[in-house]
Amino acid sequence: MDLEIVLSIIIGMVFINNFVLSKFLGLCPFLGVSRQIKPAASMGLAVIFVMTLSGFITWFVYRFILVPLNLVYLRTIVFILVIASFVQLVEMIILKKSPPLYRALGIYLPLITTNCAVLGVTVLNINTFFVNGKPLPDSFALSLLQSFFAGIGFTLALLLMSGIRERLDLVDVPKALSGIPIAFIIASLMSLAFMGFNGFHF
Amino acid sequence: MRNLRALAVKEFGKGIFRENPVFVIVLGLCPALAVSVSLENALGMGLAASFVLVSSNCLISGIRNIVPNRIRIPCFIVVIASFVTIVELLMAAFAPRLAEQLGIFVPLIVVNCIIMGRAEGFASKNRILPSILDGLGMGLGFTLALSTVAIIRELLGSGKILGFTIFEVYPPATIMILAPGALLTLGMLIGLINLITGKNKR
Numbered sequence: 001m002d003l004e005i006v007l008s009i010i011i012g013m014v015f016i017n018n019f020v021l022s023k024f025l026g027l028c029p030f031l032g033v034s035r036q037i038k039p040a041a042s043m044g045l046a047v048i049f050v051m052t053l054s055g056f057i058t059w060f061v062y063r064f065i066l067v068p069l070n071l072v073y074l075r076t077i078v079f080i081l082v083i084a085s086f087v088q089l090v091e092m093i094i095l096k097k098s099p100p101l102y103r104a105l106g107i108y109l110p111l112i113t114t115n116c117a118v119l120g121v122t123v124l125n126i127n128t129f130f131v132n133g134k135p136l137p138d139s140f141a142l143s144l145l146q147s148f149f150a151g152i153g154f155t156l157a158l159l160l161m162s163g164i165r166e167r168l169d170l171v172d173v174p175k176a177l178s179g180i181p182i183a184f185i186i187a188s189l190m191s192l193a194f195m196g197f198n199g200f201h202f
Numbered sequence: 203m204r205n206l207r208a209l210a211v212k213e214f215g216k217g218i219f220r221e222n223p224v225f226v227i228v229l230g231l232c233p234a235l236a237v238s239v240s241l242e243n244a245l246g247m248g249l250a251a252s253f254v255l256v257s258s259n260c261l262i263s264g265i266r267n268i269v270p271n272r273i274r275i276p277c278f279i280v281v282i283a284s285f286v287t288i289v290e291l292l293m294a295a296f297a298p299r300l301a302e303q304l305g306i307f308v309p310l311i312v313v314n315c316i317i318m319g320r321a322e323g324f325a326s327k328n329r330i331l332p333s334i335l336d337g338l339g340m341g342l343g344f345t346l347a348l349s350t351v352a353i354i355r356e357l358l359g360s361g362k363i364l365g366f367t368i369f370e371v372y373p374p375a376t377i378m379i380l381a382p383g384a385l386l387t388l389g390m391l392i393g394l395i396n397l398i399t400g401k402n403k404r
Binding site: 031077120174175187189 | 228229231232233235236275276279280283284286287290291306309310312313314315318377380381382383384385386388389390392393394396397
């Protein structure tokens with residue numbers, strides 16, 4: 001595997017093509033769970049975990065079930081079902097094995113099913129690492145890498161945002177802009193800052 | 203008869219302004235921002251989402267008494283994902299250029315919170331006709347919101363609307379068709395609506 005490709009995926013997913021700030025995936029949790037740092041961190045961890053494992057599972061499903069059976073057009077239905085049932089499973093396992101972790105992550109897990117970043121990364125993996133149903137070399141490892149670092153990028157954006165919003169509570173914001181509108185404007189400035197990474201080349 | 207008409211106006215009308223999914227309830231943001239680069243894309247996305255919304259509302263309302271309560275969410279997801287797949291295939295066949303431009307956001311209609319929100323919040327509790335009207339209204343509201351954002355961004359970002367040049371007096375503000383412009387436009391629009399309606403969420 002080329003170090004160059006690996007690096008460009010890592011930097012690309014975390015900074016240049018950050019899922020939230022430049023691709024607009026996963027905005028609902030980004031705005032909904034970013035009021036305080038602690039829940040934001042829990043949500044971020046849950047997303048990294050679910051994203052990586054969803055990337056893992058959907059690669060196998062696509063490669064060994066959908067492509068051989070010529071059912072590629074069922075991709076969307078199958079992926080969302082896989083993700084939904086996987087999230088359900090994780091929720092049950094965590095509830096049984098580690099109640100404290102469940103209290104920290106529990107309420108965020110169901111939300112992740114409808115987080116478009118998760119479905120987005122699985123579809124993106126298939127679009128980038130398969131050509132006409134045939135996997136490119138190292139496609140499995142690269143899919144996993146891409147899913148994991150997309151999650152890292154999401155968490156980074158979420159943490160930065162929640163840090164800013166915690167301080168924002170103390171500031172006098174124009175009444176009409178307080179709440180959601182000011183959050184959008186801050187996100188816009190953050191996205192502007194992240195555009196600075198655009199010049200990176202390997 | 204008058205009751206029926208009043209009901210129709212109520213269910214249809216609420217999605218357009220008073221409960222506008224994007225501006226007021228703040229749902230379905232990811233496509234609203236990502237796709238609103240140009241009015242053409244926004245209209246295409248609005249139509250696709252409206253089709254899915256109306257069909258899934260209709261079907262879900264039809265099966266609401268058959269589906270056991272505990273597994274209703276997975277059932278809704280399957281219904282929605284099936285309609286999204288239909289749209290995906292239709293769009294790839296009849297509007298390939300649009301499908302290419304919308305890209306990953308066509309399969310991502312599945313996780314558009316508006317559709318799931320209406321299925322869970324309205325269609326699963328109401329009869330078929332109100333559900334269809336609700337879907338139509340919400341779809342239209344979504345399309346209108348998308349178009350508003352798109353018109354502002356396309357006009358300021360490239361001086362064009364639907365590809366026709368409106369003005370070329372000064373160099374267009376390219377930032378508006380990039381990611382930060384989308385967030386800024388939506389934040390300002392929601393702020394403006396808060397100002398007009400005198401509503402403040404906090």
